[in-house]
Amino acid sequence: MDVIHSSSKVTKQEFVTINKVRQHFKVILLSDIADLQGSTIIPNETLMDSTKQSTLTFRPQAPTAKMIITWMKIAVPILRRYLQKHPLGSWTRKPHTKTWNAYISRDHNYIMDRKTSMSYEICNPTSHQFREIRPRSWKTKQMYPADIRHLKNTIQLQTSWNRTMVTSEPQRRNINEQHGRRATICGNMYGDKFWGKVQIGRYQHMRNIYNLICEGELVAATDGSCRNSIEAHAWCLAEKNDANMVVKGCGPVHNSHEDANSTRPEMYVIIAVLSFAGHVIQYFNAMKTPKDIPTIVMYTDSEISINNTKKSHYPTTRNAFENNIDVKIQLSLLLKKLPFRVKFEHVYAHQQGKIEWNKMHIKTQLNTLMDGHTATYFRSVQSYLPHQQHCEHLPAQVMSFSLPFDRPTPNTLSRLQDFRIDMRQKWQWPNHSESNTITCT
Amino acid sequence: MKVIRPTILHAMKIQEHFPKIIMEAGQQYMGLQVTHIYDIMGSEKMKFLLMHLRGKDITGKLMETSMKHTQLECGSRTFFFNLDFDDRWGKSVAWTWLVHLWEYLSESSITTDISQSIIVKPL
Numbered sequence: 001m002d003v004i005h006s007s008s009k010v011t012k013q014e015f016v017t018i019n020k021v022r023q024h025f026k027v028i029l030l031s032d033i034a035d036l037q038g039s040t041i042i043p044n045e046t047l048m049d050s051t052k053q054s055t056l057t058f059r060p061q062a063p064t065a066k067m068i069i070t071w072m073k074i075a076v077p078i079l080r081r082y083l084q085k086h087p088l089g090s091w092t093r094k095p096h097t098k099t100w101n102a103y104i105s106r107d108h109n110y111i112m113d114r115k116t117s118m119s120y121e122i123c124n125p126t127s128h129q130f131r132e133i134r135p136r137s138w139k140t141k142q143m144y145p146a147d148i149r150h151l152k153n154t155i156q157l158q159t160s161w162n163r164t165m166v167t168s169e170p171q172r173r174n175i176n177e178q179h180g181r182r183a184t185i186c187g188n189m190y191g192d193k194f195w196g197k198v199q200i201g202r203y204q205h206m207r208n209i210y211n212l213i214c215e216g217e218l219v220a221a222t223d224g225s226c227r228n229s230i231e232a233h234a235w236c237l238a239e240k241n242d243a244n245m246v247v248k249g250c251g252p253v254h255n256s257h258e259d260a261n262s263t264r265p266e267m268y269v270i271i272a273v274l275s276f277a278g279h280v281i282q283y284f285n286a287m288k289t290p291k292d293i294p295t296i297v298m299y300t301d302s303e304i305s306i307n308n309t310k311k312s313h314y315p316t317t318r319n320a321f322e323n324n325i326d327v328k329i330q331l332s333l334l335l336k337k338l339p340f341r342v343k344f345e346h347v348y349a350h351q352q353g354k355i356e357w358n359k360m361h362i363k364t365q366l367n368t369l370m371d372g373h374t375a376t377y378f379r380s381v382q383s384y385l386p387h388q389q390h391c392e393h394l395p396a397q398v399m400s401f402s403l404p405f406d407r408p409t410p411n412t413l414s415r416l417q418d419f420r421i422d423m424r425q426k427w428q429w430p431n432h433s434e435s436n437t438i439t440c441t
Numbered sequence: 442m443k444v445i446r447p448t449i450l451h452a453m454k455i456q457e458h459f460p461k462i463i464m465e466a467g468q469q470y471m472g473l474q475v476t477h478i479y480d481i482m483g484s485e486k487m488k489f490l491l492m493h494l495r496g497k498d499i500t501g502k503l504m505e506t507s508m509k510h511t512q513l514e515c516g517s518r519t520f521f522f523n524l525d526f527d528d529r530w531g532k533s534v535a536w537t538w539l540v541h542l543w544e545y546l547s548e549s550s551i552t553t554d555i556s557q558s559i560i561v562k563p564l
Contacts, residue, residue, distance in 0.1 A: 001516035005529060012528050019533040022516055059514055059535065 007078055014074055017063075021071040024061040026054040030079055039083055041076055044068065209246055210280050212239065213340065216294040218246065220273045221366030223301060223349070224253065224265025225374045231260055233269035234373035236366060237277070240297070243362045245369075249276065250377045259323070266302035267327045270309070273298070274334055274342065281339050295341040299363040301349035309335060309344060442479065449478060483545035490542065494555070507539050508555075522546055522553045 004010055004018055025044075027033050033041050063071075212218045219240050224233040231253035238245045249272060253265040277296065300306065313319070313328045322328075335342065347367045351360065360368070447457040453475070455464065466472025493501035508521075514534040515521045524530060526547035534540055546553065 002518060005517075012532065015529045016533045019514070019516060023514065028513075028516060056513060057510075059510065 003082065004075055004078055010074060010078075014070055017067045017070045018075045020061045021063045021067050022075075023058045024063045026056070026058050028056075030082055033079070034083060041080060041083070044072070209237070212237075212246065213277055213280060213296065214294050216296070217241075218277075218296055219363070219366070220277075220296055220298040221300075221347075221363065221370050222266070222269040222273055222298065223367055223370035223374055224262065224267075224269045225371070226260050226262045226265060227378055229260040230378065231262075231265045231268075232374045232377040233265045233272060234370045234377070235269050235273040235276075236370060236373070237273065238362075238366055243366060247276070248370075248373065249273070250373050252377065261323075263302065263304050264324045264327060266300060266305045267308060267324060267331055270298065270300065270305060271327065271331055271334055274338060277340065278334070278338055293340055295343055297343045297345060299345050299347045299367055301347045301367055303346055306344045306346060308332075309342075446478065479545070480549075483542065483549065486538075486542045486545070487551075490539075504539065507537055511535070511537065511539055511543075520553070520555060522555065 001019060001022065004015060010018070025033070031038065035042060209218075217240050218237045220235060220237050222233070222235045224231065226232075232250065233253055234248070234250040236245050236248035251272070253268045308328055309331060311328075311332070313325065313332045319325050345363065347363045349367060349371070351364050352368045352371075355364070357365065450457050450459070455473070455475070463471075464473045464475050465477060467474050490504060493504055495501075511534055512521050515524065515530060517524060521530075521534075522543055524543075524547070526544045531540070531544070545551075
């Protein structure tokens with residue numbers, strides 16, 4: 001009542017009315033009408049039942065309906081300002097993690113300064129002398145496709161990709177020039193069933209693709225689909241004017257069988273095509289100056305993916321269990337690292353039965369082709385990859401909690417399993433009073 | 442008070458139209474130092490209250506009960522004797538002997554420090 005008394009908007013008559021209703025509800029403190037978390041005010045109907053158990057003898061009141069309306073319109077909005085904005089148990093203080101100004105690479109051969117974005121390479125390991133790395137020799141760590149297993153073998157995969165390109169390019173050039181046959185490269189570490197397959201177009205080779213990317217003559221079309229809880233993606237790089245397909249690829253999407261959805265392959269395929277284009281430029285070891293940065297127009301039929309590219313996803317403990325967060329973070333990181341600009345354009349999907357092929361726009365034609373190209377993966381591979389979404393940016397976190405019951409109830413266990421939380425220390429009789437330690441992986 | 446005051450002044454052998462300023466002023470201002478009857482009543486009430494509260498007799502317990510009821514009606518965390526008595530508080534509580542004392546204490550700017558058991562403490 002002190003708060004309402006000090007409010008200048010409340011008149012004398014309204015104050016008396018509010019006080020009568022307050023005594024009728026048997027309210028003294030704000031916690032009497034707030035929920036357990038202190039974040040919302042209990043409705044009047046629930047309030048009537050909960051306040052009957054008061055041990056204090058209040059003066060009997062008989063508020064009318066108008067008086068209760070006055071309470072709801074005037075008193076409740078004032079009291080709502082003083083509710084607990086941060087629910088009990090939330091993490092309110094500053095995190096203890098610290099952002100270092102310098103970043104050391106995985107192989108410890110260069111250091112990057114975050115403030116100046118300059119890189120330094122060790123020139124003399126014995127005396128720890130560093131020299132500045134020019135952007136031309138900067139090696140990006142772009143991965144295709146986004147997967148946590150990639151992180152474990154980053155260096156190996158990086159070398160395997162380079163080796164694949166190095167060994168296959170002269171062969172492809174010979175094949176293209178002599179026989180005119182289609183050359184095929186694929187990630188040779190796990191096979192094409194795991195990583196997908198990339199097919200170079202006829203009479204094309206890597207240098208030609210690189211030139212087209214640098215001239216800004218290429219457009220990218222992507223499509224992802226989900227059938228029977230199996231996800232697949234397909235993409236292509238085509239020439240801007242005549243839609244001549246230069247390179248195309250298709251492959252699986254790494255996800256669990258239970259969480260199959262259509263959003264993940266749509267974002268996954270963007271990572272795939274951008275990674276391929278990034279690898280091509282990285283292979284030729286050419287970083288353009290800012291004036292000559294090319295732009296690749298990307299046609300996608302997923303507006304959600306386009307919206308996600310505009311956001312900057314940072315790994316936090318809050319979004320650790322968000323859907324497809326690993327792909328979102330990977331995509332946002334990739335867009336920052338790429339040596340070219342990407343312009344996204346939305347395409348209406350499934351137009352093949354509605355519009356004639358000749359009247360279709362090029363972007364619609366490419367999307368329709370990619371829709372059919374995903375089917376090639378479904379035909380060849382009929383099983384899903386048993387791979388679950390992981391929080392690659394977070395280490396295994398150990399949390400401890402105590403349960404008010406003798407043992408974890410089935411509901412609690414199923415809830416933990418939904419969040420993929422495993423019990424490290426299983427419940428044992430009779431040490432039920434001790435807190436159970438769980439680990440989140 | 443207007444009705445009783447001439448009679449009281451006559452009993453004190455003071456003419457009823459005597460200037461009030463000189464009558465109620467202190468000796469340093471050459472006044473008669475006559476205390477206002479309202480102040481006498483308030484101070485006597487306060488003495489009466491403190492006497493019974495300290496004695497913990499039946500009257501004191503009844504007064505304590507009445508104080509708790511008034512505190513519940515106010516719904517404030519501050520002891521109601523220390524609140525500013527205005528129309529809002531006056532209209533929202535039942536008019537009792539203690540509320541009359543509260544009105545006098547508020548006008549005289551007197552603060553009290555009575556045991557906090559009367560106030561409902563937060564959890």
